[in-house]
Amino acid sequence: MVNLSGAAGADVGTLAEQLVAAGYNPIVTPVAATADRVHLTGAAMSPKLVEPGDLFVAVTGARAHGADFIQEVIDRGAAAVLTDPAGVVKVREAAGYRLPVIEVAGVRDAAGPAAAAIYGTTATSDPALFGVTGTNGKTTTTYFLRSLLRAVLTPQGRETGLIGTIEIAAGQERIASEMTTPEAVALHKLMHSFRGKNVAAAAMEVSSHAISYQRISGLYYDVAGFTNLTQDHLDLHGTMEDYFAAKADLFRRARTRTSVITVDDAAGHQMAAEATGHVVTLSTNGQPAQAHWEVSEVEPAGLGSAFTLANRHTGERIRTSTALPGAFNVSNAALAAVMVLEAAASSERTQAFHRQDVVEALQTAQPFHIQVPGRMQVIAEQPAAIVDFAHNPDAMIRALEAVRRPTGRLILVIGAAGERDATKRPTMGAIAVRMADHVIISDDDPHGEDPAEIRAGLLNGARDAIATGGLSTTLEEISPRADAIAAAVAAAEPEDTILLAGRGHEVHQDVAGTRVEIDDREELARTLKAKGFATLDGGA
Numbered sequence: 001m002v003n004l005s006g007a008a009g010a011d012v013g014t015l016a017e018q019l020v021a022a023g024y025n026p027i028v029t030p031v032a033a034t035a036d037r038v039h040l041t042g043a044a045m046s047p048k049l050v051e052p053g054d055l056f057v058a059v060t061g062a063r064a065h066g067a068d069f070i071q072e073v074i075d076r077g078a079a080a081v082l083t084d085p086a087g088v089v090k091v092r093e094a095a096g097y098r099l100p101v102i103e104v105a106g107v108r109d110a111a112g113p114a115a116a117a118i119y120g121t122t123a124t125s126d127p128a129l130f131g132v133t134g135t136n137g138k139t140t141t142t143y144f145l146r147s148l149l150r151a152v153l154t155p156q157g158r159e160t161g162l163i164g165t166i167e168i169a170a171g172q173e174r175i176a177s178e179m180t181t182p183e184a185v186a187l188h189k190l191m192h193s194f195r196g197k198n199v200a201a202a203a204m205e206v207s208s209h210a211i212s213y214q215r216i217s218g219l220y221y222d223v224a225g226f227t228n229l230t231q232d233h234l235d236l237h238g239t240m241e242d243y244f245a246a247k248a249d250l251f252r253r254a255r256t257r258t259s260v261i262t263v264d265d266a267a268g269h270q271m272a273a274e275a276t277g278h279v280v281t282l283s284t285n286g287q288p289a290q291a292h293w294e295v296s297e298v299e300p301a302g303l304g305s306a307f308t309l310a311n312r313h314t315g316e317r318i319r320t321s322t323a324l325p326g327a328f329n330v331s332n333a334a335l336a337a338v339m340v341l342e343a344a345a346s347s348e349r350t351q352a353f354h355r356q357d358v359v360e361a362l363q364t365a366q367p368f369h370i371q372v373p374g375r376m377q378v379i380a381e382q383p384a385a386i387v388d389f390a391h392n393p394d395a396m397i398r399a400l401e402a403v404r405r406p407t408g409r410l411i412l413v414i415g416a417a418g419e420r421d422a423t424k425r426p427t428m429g430a431i432a433v434r435m436a437d438h439v440i441i442s443d444d445d446p447h448g449e450d451p452a453e454i455r456a457g458l459l460n461g462a463r464d465a466i467a468t469g470g471l472s473t474t475l476e477e478i479s480p481r482a483d484a485i486a487a488a489v490a491a492a493e494p495e496d497t498i499l500l501a502g503r504g505h506e507v508h509q510d511v512a513g514t515r516v517e518i519d520d521r522e523e524l525a526r527t528l529k530a531k532g533f534a535t536l537d538g539g540a
């Protein structure tokens with residue numbers, strides 16, 4: 001029996017049947033009716049999170065095998081284990097036949113359906129899920145999505161949820177987020193907790209890591225959206241083709257009911273061609289794309305933009321706006337809008353999403369006039385001082401384009417994360433000196449890498465671009481980051497623009513395992529005030 005009741009729980013026999021139905025070939029030991037009847041009240045993949053009655057899902061990884069921690073897991077009260085053949089050996093050696101073990105070949109993949117059975121996730125269970133993937137724009141689009149969902153669902157007395165890089169939220173409740181997309185077991189547990197908190201719909205970032213590591217297994221998306229695909233994460237995916245293939249996995253009928261694909265680039269067109277199920281295309285850059293939905297009549301509105309969303313087939317036209325700077329935020333807002341409009345068009349969720357409510361919210365409730373922490377966050381206006389999360393080549397280009405003003409100099413502070421795709425560093429250095437007037441190369445999260453070497457990667461690209469392009473850009477290397485921010489402010493005149501890129505909402509750097517507290521937004525505001533400039537949070 002699938003668990004459709006409010007309480008979490010399934011017994012080992014039921015779980016094994018569910019895994020068979022999902023296409024796995026589980027072997028349960030010991031072979032005994034008593035093992036089948038062992039009741040599981042929850043699940044955990046991290047040993048530290050195991051609670052009494054849980055299924056412990058032991059996966060193998062680069063650092064360890066979860067089954068290495070079996071004693072701790074038993075001490076914490078685990079009732080059964082789901083693991084691979086190597087894990088079975090480890091459990092049996094350490095604990096004999098004290099608890100049932102379910103053996104499958106692909107544990108990460110089976111973790112989803114197993115947790116779904118325990119926590120009661122089905123294709124139609126609440127909350128309706130809105131997943132967003134793509135290299136850039138996931139966080140912003142999910143914030144926009146949630147804001148629009150809230151405008152539609154709050155009058156119905158329902159709550160909304162959010163899962164992403166910055167936070168996990170259920171109604172008013174907020175939980176700090178450790179990953180962009182949590183592990184499958186944690187996700188199903190969250191779905192269960194969302195249901196208990198009256199959450200009717202949730203917006204969720206889906207990273208390519210999550211897809212590759214099967215974290216979204218056992219989930220079903222009402223609507224999934226694609227933003228764009230440009231260089232990043234090649235340390236994990238190896239090639240852009242593999243990176244594309246990871247993202248494409250989300251847009252299959254088996255995972256997603258409706259796919260909304262932004263077709264502003266070749267990757268978008270290819271994604272739309274390969275997606276299965278109901279596919280809806282969106283064009284946001286004014287290029288003729290024969291898309292279902294097109295953005296037109298983009299006009300400046302405050303720091304952001306107003307725009308029209310037009311449906312090429314029905315002739316419907318919806319005027320809305322975003323307060324966030326940058327053409328890319330029109331794309332993000334349009335994607336969020338079309339995702340909810342398409343959910344309203346689906347017969348599965350007609351009760352929750354009335355199309356007219358969605359249109360009205362878009363036209364009157366200003367759902368895209370929210371601030372997204374550390375995404376194009378304006379700290380001051382004279383000089384213009386902005387904190388942004390751009391940390392790959394495409395995002396840098398778009399962020400620098402967005403903040404460039406007709407007058408004044410553009411001062412940029414940039415670093416790159418250690419132990420992450422090093423091939424993008426020279427490109428990022430070159431973009432920086434081509435697009436800004438004054439570039440200060442500093443540190444991001446070095447993790448275990450030597451910060452000076454990371455800076456050298458950026459500096460090499462920057463120096464090459466200056467030499468080959470005959471550029472007159474001022475280039476400096478300043479570490480630590482607080483000194484780089486101070487230097488940027490010291491160099492700024494009121495008509496200039498300062499962009500701190502790469503760290504956005506982050507509040508500490510990981511330097512060889514040590515946390516160095518630094519919040520770009522606070523540091524920038526403090527330094528600007530010290531120099532007598534006014535900031536938007538008040539004071540000078």
Ligand SMILES: CC(=O)N[C@H]1[C@@H](OP(=O)(O)OP(=O)(O)OC[C@H]2O[C@@H](n3ccc(=O)[nH]c3=O)[C@H](O)[C@@H]2O)O[C@H](CO)[C@@H](O)[C@@H]1O[C@H](C)C(=O)N[C@@H](C)C(=O)N[C@H](CCC(=O)O)C(=O)O
Pocket residue numbers: 045046047048057058059060061062063064065066069178179180181182183207208209210213
């Ligand atoms: C590259 C990557 O994603 N690795 C993930 C993968 O690691 P892994 O395969 O090496 O596994 P492992 O760390 O050896 O752990 C195996 C098992 O042993 C357990 N273990 C392991 C070591 C230990 O000390 N104690 C312990 O209990 C683990 O809980 C797990 O059950 O599986 C682990 C457990 O499931 C994840 O924690 C780990 O994410 C690490 C922390 C990570 O940093 N991931 C990042 C890169 C990531 O996923 N980022 C994306 C966003 C990317 C972006 O857009 O920028 C995200 O969705 O967050």
Ligand SMILES: Nc1ncnc2c1ncn2[C@@H]1O[C@H](COP(=O)(O)OP(=O)(O)OP(=O)(O)O)[C@@H](O)[C@H]1O
Pocket residue numbers: 134135136137138139140141165180205227228328329331332374375376388389390391394395396398399504
């Ligand atoms: N649609 C877009 N296209 C290109 N660049 C974008 C887009 N939206 C945002 N950006 C840029 O990318 C940065 C990261 O944006 P956001 O956090 O929304 O994306 P993300 O996909 O969640 O990124 P990450 O996975 O790295 O957290 C922004 O700070 C901005 O500079």
